[in-house]
Amino acid sequence: MNEDEERPRDLAALAVPLVGSLEETGDPWLPFRLIDPSGAAVEAVSAYFRDLQAADRSEATIRSYGMDLLRWFRFLWAIEVSWNRATRAQARDFCRWMLVAGKPSRPHWRRPQEVPDPSSSRDAYAPSVRAHSETVLRGFYEFHLDAGSGPLVNPFPLDRSRRGRRAHAHHNPMEPHRNERTGRYRPVVPDRIPRSVSDAEFNEIFARLPSNRDRALVAFYVSTGARASELLSVTQGGVDPGRQLITVIRKGSREAQELPASTDAFVWLRLYQVEMAGLTLKGRRQPLWWTSRTPVRPLTYHAVHRMFERAVDAAGSTVTLHALRHTAAYRMAEDPELPLTDVQFVLGHALLTTTQRYLTPRKQDVIRRILAHHAQQNRKAAERAAPPPAPGYRPETLQVLFGGAG
Structure with a gap:
């Protein structure tokens, strides 16, 4: 069935249980593995982790990728779709779900028996988190496409305007290079100024x-x-x-x-x-x-x-x-x-x-300098508006008495 012909899914009513887990094994040959709701390891993810390790990715990187894959697999388990049968419609709905549904409520580690209120936490995923997730999942399916163990089409495709083009074909040499292989569902990540502490x-x-x-x-x-x-x-x-x-x-x-x-x-x-x-x-x-x-x-x-x-x-x-x-x-x-x-x-x-x-100037420094500029302009305007002293008064005497310009 074509993805345009698939029936729209009601994401507002979709519940994604926090099932499965990313387990640390202590094995240097496979530091992490993804566990499904039945307690079995997901071999497709383990094979991808081995490929990452061969590419000299650190254990911290493998864990970071594993958390993105766990979020994707939980979504697939909730809609009852196998990972190797996922289409671009499911990938599109997953990116929409991350954008609108927000982060799930989790029980406090000190009180695991308490059931959190689903409406208590609606903080949206940051654009950087969603962009990282899209990149990881696109790489995961590219790996299985090359291995012949996944779907025939990557559910997370490249942008329509970027596919089939030579990288940096129309790049202005006076501007920095940008990523020419942008995913279709990749969000725009704002360029934030690093925050420092006063x-x-x-x-x-x-x-x-x-x-x-x-x-x-x-x-x-x-x-x-x-x-x-x-x-x-x-x-x-x-x-x-x-x-x-x-x-x-x-x-x-x-x-x-x-x-x-x-x-x-x-x-x-x-x-x-x-x-x-x-x-x-x-x-x-x-x-x-x-x-x-x-x-x-x-x-x-x-x-x-x-x-x-x-x-x-x-x-x-x-x-x-x-x-x-x-x-x-x-x-x-x-x-x-x-x-x-x-x-x-x-x-x-x-x-x-x-x-x-x-x-790049820090926000608090810019605000302080601009306020000082406005104060200086006000002082100059007040000095220009001050009337001249009456005849017979010495300007230096008035300056001593009242301060400022005579």
């Missing part, structure tokens, strides 16, 4: 941190510009206080790189190490960061993320942990004595154009 807001959040470990973490984040997962990769042997360097494992290349940090960060780190003396394992290859509760375990990204969320909520702010990386990047980019190529190296950007985003 000094006053940062000080308020820092004052709410409860422990020396948390203060050391935040001080390293805002002085090195490392990603959250990269800073957690530091081992005890990767700290060099004498040279003020720490060694992190880069997220993309997974190579070790030394990053300079502030003196305050090493002071908080030393206080934390004194507190944890005798509670953690010692060794150059042992993790640097550990949980506060006993028995101590290596600190995870989700624990750090939740720690920072609690401090932000207590300070009445809305910033995220990743905003600390943006803050560090802005601070370095604003230093006229620091070349932008040095900032690029510290941040680990592959392209200099990515680092140049931090040359």
